[in-house]
Amino acid sequence: MTLASAFVLLFLVIDPFGNVPFFVAALKDVDPDRRRRVIIRELLIAYGVMVLFLFAGRPFLKVLGISGPALTIAGGVILFLIALRMIFPRRGQSAQEEIEGEPFIVPLAIPYVAGPSVLAVEMLMMSEDPSNWPIWLVAVTAAWAVTSVVVFFGSQVAERLGPRGLIAIERLMGMILVAIAIQMFLTGADTYFGRT
Numbered sequence: 650m651t652l653a654s655a656f657v658l659l660f661l662v663i664d665p666f667g668n669v670p671f672f673v674a675a676l677k678d679v680d681p682d683r684r685r686r687v688i689i690r691e692l693l694i695a696y697g698v699m700v701l702f703l704f705a706g707r708p709f710l711k712v713l714g715i716s717g718p719a720l721t722i723a724g725g726v727i728l729f730l731i732a733l734r735m736i737f738p739r740r741g742q743s744a745q746e747e748i749e750g751e752p753f754i755v756p757l758a759i760p761y762v763a764g765p766s767v768l769a770v771e772m773l774m775m776s777e778d779p780s781n782w783p784i785w786l787v788a789v790t791a792a793w794a795v796t797s798v799v800v801f802f803g804s805q806v807a808e809r810l811g812p813r814g815l816i817a818i819e820r821l822m823g824m825i826l827v828a829i830a831i832q833m834f835l836t837g838a839d840t841y842f843g844r845t
């Protein structure tokens with residue numbers, strides 16, 4: 650995996666365009682003067698969690714005895730399920746959290762930005778090639794930075810693209826993610842059966 654592919658994968662998994670409506674809804678009761686500060690705080694918390702997990706995830710997998718191929722296959726399955734939800738969302742069910750007052754850590758930082766799928770991808774990257782940690786750190790930082798720009802200007806993005814535009818982008822990202830997920834599954838299976 651290269652820097653570019655790692656960045657694209659992380660950006661697709663974070664799905665900032667899909668999260669824009671959630672951020673707007675979660676912050677609707679927050680004083681407009683505080684919204685930007687809350688968004689910046691939550692994004693910084695999410696970044697801290699992502700960086701921590703990038704370096705702590707691999708030792709955690711060693712303790713559990715999970716092999717690289719198993720993680721690759723599991724990551725492919727998780728990404729596939731996420732991609733299916735992006736392409737075919739459940740009707741009548743909202744993924745938004747009911748929030749009273751100002752959100753703190755949950756749900757904006759976790760799981761909207763630093764969700765389980767992002768953390769799984771980070772573990773996958775580190776387990777494949779831990780010596781490339783500077784590249785993975787740059788990929789995480791770049792994906793987070795672009796996501797931050799999209800989320801920070803979320804209301805303007807939502808107005809410009811409109812509901813249909815946001816849905817179209819999310820569907821497109823989901824279709825790309827399906828292909829990546831299947832490739833991850835095949836790579837994990839090939840590695841496992843190549844060893845045995």
